[in-house]
Amino acid sequence: MIEEKFDAIVVGAGMAGNAATLTLAKRGLKVLQLERGEYSGSKNVQGAILYADMLEKLIPDFREDAPLERHLVEQRFWMMDDRSHTGLHYRSEDFNEERPNRYTIIRAQFDKWFSSKVREAGATVLCETTVTELAQDAYGRVIGVRTDRGGGELHAGVVVLAEGVNGLLGTNSGLRERPKPENVALAVKEMHFLQREVIESRFNLKGDEGAVIEAVGAISRGMTGMGFIYANKECISLGIGCLVADFQKSGETPYGLLERFKKHPSVVPLIEGSEVKEYSAHLIPEGGFNAIPKLYGDGWVVVGDAAQLNNAIHREGSNLAMTSGRIAAEAIFQVKSRKDPMTAANLTLYKKMLDESFVMKDLKKYKDMPALMHTQSQNFFLTYPELVSKAMQNFVRVDGTTKIDKEKTNLRSFVKARSWSGLFGDAYRLARAWR
Amino acid sequence: MTTEATVRVEDKLFFNRYLVDAGRPHIKVRPHTKPTPALLALLKVCPARCYELSDGGQVEITVDGCVECGTCRVIGEPGGDIEWSYPRGGYGVLFKFG
Numbered sequence: 001m002i003e004e005k006f007d008a009i010v011v012g013a014g015m016a017g018n019a020a021t022l023t024l025a026k027r028g029l030k031v032l033q034l035e036r037g038e039y040s041g042s043k044n045v046q047g048a049i050l051y052a053d054m055l056e057k058l059i060p061d062f063r064e065d066a067p068l069e070r071h072l073v074e075q076r077f078w079m080m081d082d083r084s085h086t087g088l089h090y091r092s093e094d095f096n097e098e099r100p101n102r103y104t105i106i107r108a109q110f111d112k113w114f115s116s117k118v119r120e121a122g123a124t125v126l127c128e129t130t131v132t133e134l135a136q137d138a139y140g141r142v143i144g145v146r147t148d149r150g151g152g153e154l155h156a157g158v159v160v161l162a163e164g165v166n167g168l169l170g171t172n173s174g175l176r177e178r179p180k181p182e183n184v185a186l187a188v189k190e191m192h193f194l195q196r197e198v199i200e201s202r203f204n205l206k207g208d209e210g211a212v213i214e215a216v217g218a219i220s221r222g223m224t225g226m227g228f229i230y231a232n233k234e235c236i237s238l239g240i241g242c243l244v245a246d247f248q249k250s251g252e253t254p255y256g257l258l259e260r261f262k263k264h265p266s267v268v269p270l271i272e273g274s275e276v277k278e279y280s281a282h283l284i285p286e287g288g289f290n291a292i293p294k295l296y297g298d299g300w301v302v303v304g305d306a307a308q309l310n311n312a313i314h315r316e317g318s319n320l321a322m323t324s325g326r327i328a329a330e331a332i333f334q335v336k337s338r339k340d341p342m343t344a345a346n347l348t349l350y351k352k353m354l355d356e357s358f359v360m361k362d363l364k365k366y367k368d369m370p371a372l373m374h375t376q377s378q379n380f381f382l383t384y385p386e387l388v389s390k391a392m393q394n395f396v397r398v399d400g401t402t403k404i405d406k407e408k409t410n411l412r413s414f415v416k417a418r419s420w421s422g423l424f425g426d427a428y429r430l431a432r433a434w435r
Numbered sequence: 436m437t438t439e440a441t442v443r444v445e446d447k448l449f450f451n452r453y454l455v456d457a458g459r460p461h462i463k464v465r466p467h468t469k470p471t472p473a474l475l476a477l478l479k480v481c482p483a484r485c486y487e488l489s490d491g492g493q494v495e496i497t498v499d500g501c502v503e504c505g506t507c508r509v510i511g512e513p514g515g516d517i518e519w520s521y522p523r524g525g526y527g528v529l530f531k532f533g
Contacts, residue, residue: 036521036522036524036525037525037529038454038525038529041530041533042530042533043503043527043528043530043533044530044533045530045533046533048533106532106533107530107533108530108532108533111533127524127525128524130521130522130524132520147524148523148524149524165505166503166504166508166509168519168521178508178509178512178513179509180509181509181510184506184509186480186482186504186506188482190447191532235532244506244509244510247476247479247480247506248476248480248510251476251479252479253442253480253482253484254480255442255444256442259442277450277531277532278450278451278530278531278532279447279448279450279451279502280451280502280528280530280532281483281502282504283504283505283506283509
């Protein structure tokens with residue numbers, strides 16, 4: 001086993017872990033990264049959308065060789081009932097730019113590439129190694145890790161916990177709590193393969209243009225949840241996720257929801273004739289600002305999904321992971337350059353820098369959204385989408401009914417379903433939580 | 436729901452690649468005579484349907500098809516119904532796409 005002491009050990013090779021390891025290695029620190037999968041990416045699951053800005057800060061020329069799927073020119077948002085969807089589509093030629101802002105990616109392939117950059121920067125990456133325990137001294141300070149390869153402890157000045165939403169080390173060592181069912185969503189996903197031209201014609205794309213659809217409504221059966229359909233080059237990522245607490249209460253099965261979503265008349269024509277090549281599942285942190293645990297302590301920091309750093313409203317997670325990993329590494333570098341020890345007092349710098357970044361500012365903005373969405377899921381995820389669908393059908397169907405009567409019918413259906421006080425209350429609570 | 440009756444999770448898991456660590460399951464169910472509500476919830480919520488009810492009415496687990504999402508840990512670990520650890524390095528599900 002490795003006898004030397006490292007400046008830092010990073011646990012995990014997802015977005016946060018790779019960002020941290022890369023930054024530390026580039027700064028000249030001696031860093032060891034441990035990953036339980038066969039390679040970086042083999043255990044990682046995401047939709048997935050990549051946000052260019054946050055990756056540019058790590059690898060400015062990533063577009064030259066990163067395995068990117070499609071740059072997004074169109075975003076669709078659907079509100080669904082059982083037979084229809086009401087859509088909000090935004091498409092712009094501005095997104096056909098030299099340095100596009102968002103791409104679809106396939107995580108297992110992307111992470112392999114990301115990991116190659118980490119190795120090039122000089123980090124030692126050890127895969128097929130599960131970290132079983134944190135090594136702590138008599139005072140409870142984290143001094144390293146133990147792995148399932150045996151051979152005793154691996155020591156480091158600081159351990160970066162980038163172990164993902166379901167990270168065991170931090171929770172088992174009492175550094176943070178295990179995620180609660182109301183603070184995580186379970187998403188299931190399938191990869192649907194089709195010919196490239198078929199995808200392009202079905203989504204109205206040319207070349208490497210891409211489109212994504214995000215959908216709420218009857219597909220989640222009243223649970224807090226969302227479906228997604230992302231166009232890659234030669235496949236479509238299709239999935240649905242709902243809060244674990246809601247699954248627990250409802251008795252719905254995740255694969256049952258997925259099948260219903262696939263059989264929706266708006267979805268069928270997009271995936272018809274496809275060949276499914278993988279089925280995956282993953283937890284997504286949904287607790288927002290109020291669920292963020294303590295981010296640092298003596299000899300450790302926690303980054304990415306493990307720290308619940310996910311913006312559920314904007315469906316941003318991997319960019320928060322990358323940014324928190326990079327910032328943690330910058331903070332560690334600064335402490336190290338001052339020749340200071342990696343104590344909690346010195347590592348507050350990480351928290352301070354993260355507070356100043358978009359990561360914490362965005363999460364703070366939406367701090368009341370999870371509570372609102374999670375306690376009123378029936379209204380926001382079923383009642384309103386169904387009302388909107390009915391109103392839209394009434395609006396577009398020409399049947400001799402006067403327009404005044406149509407408007408009255410629509411208004412009455414909203415009031416009947418939610419009452420005046422309910423409607424105003426929902427609008428008020430939503431506006432307040434959003435601001 | 437009629438759709439659910441026709442969903443065969445095994446067919447979905449068939450697409451996936453696994454390296455099974457034979458004889459070393461990474462999740463264990465605490466021996467019990469009558470399952471707790473949390474354990475019963477796992478029969479439905481596990482996306483790989485690893486949990487099944489035995490003839491005697493106990494909840495049993497077969498981890499071979501586990502996709503390592505952690506949902507059962509979030510539900511079942513707080514009450515001590517299950518013990519959850521990661522598979523040994525290199526074992527378990529191996530995503531080609533993720």
